[in-house]
Amino acid sequence: GSLALVSPNLMESQPLQNSEDHLALSRSYLARNFRQDARPWVIAYSGGKDSTLTLQLAYELLLSLPPGERKPVHVLASDTLVEAPNIEAYIRGSLALIAADARGRGLPVSTHLVTPGLENSFWVNLIGKGYSPPSRWFRWCTSKMKSKLLAGLKEQLPAIFATPPY
Numbered sequence: 001g002s003l004a005l006v007s008p009n010l011m012e013s014q015p016l017q018n019s020e021d022h023l024a025l026s027r028s029y030l031a032r033n034f035r036q037d038a039r040p041w042v043i044a045y046s047g048g049k050d051s052t053l054t055l056q057l058a059y060e061l062l063l064s065l066p067p068g069e070r071k072p073v074h075v076l077a078s079d080t081l082v083e084a085p086n087i088e089a090y091i092r093g094s095l096a097l098i099a100a101d102a103r104g105r106g107l108p109v110s111t112h113l114v115t116p117g118l119e120n121s122f123w124v125n126l127i128g129k130g131y132s133p134p135s136r137w138f139r140w141c142t143s144k145m146k147s148k149l150l151a152g153l154k155e156q157l158p159a160i161f162a163t164p165p166y
Contacts, residue, residue: 045095082122
């Protein structure tokens with residue numbers, strides 16, 4: 001059977017027969033949303049499959065547009081300072097490759113890696129504040145160490161966040 005995706009703007013269902021249909025529709029929605037206004041885009045990147053695909057599609061979109069239609073895209077990643085060394089190296093390496101490729105192609109893409117301050121670090125929360133270790137049921141590390149990091153980036157990138165959401 002095919003899946004149906006409801007367009008939020010058109011409220012009409014479109015049958016999707018295969019992954020190519022999904023990809024084409026995703027690209028179409030991405031392009032339409034990108035062109036809606038001049039605000040820079042912010043893409044949260046973790047290196048996982050979902051954020052990697054989102055970033056890949058946005059990057060391909062930028063490449064397909066003439067330079068005058070491109071707007072800044074900021075790729076944000078967070079390092080909790082307790083990542084496995086191979087994960088930390090992968091994220092840092094990925095961000096460096098993305099930034100270098102974007103520069104080489106003249107794309108308005110910048111990468112940003114944020115880390116928690118001492119007061120929000122894993123060990124201060126675990127030992128100093130008495131939080132229990134993160135688990136499936138108590139995932140304090142996501143809100144304390146990732147979401148707050150990205151919110152704190154507002155000071156460094158005010159132009160991105162200055163425009164109120166529509």
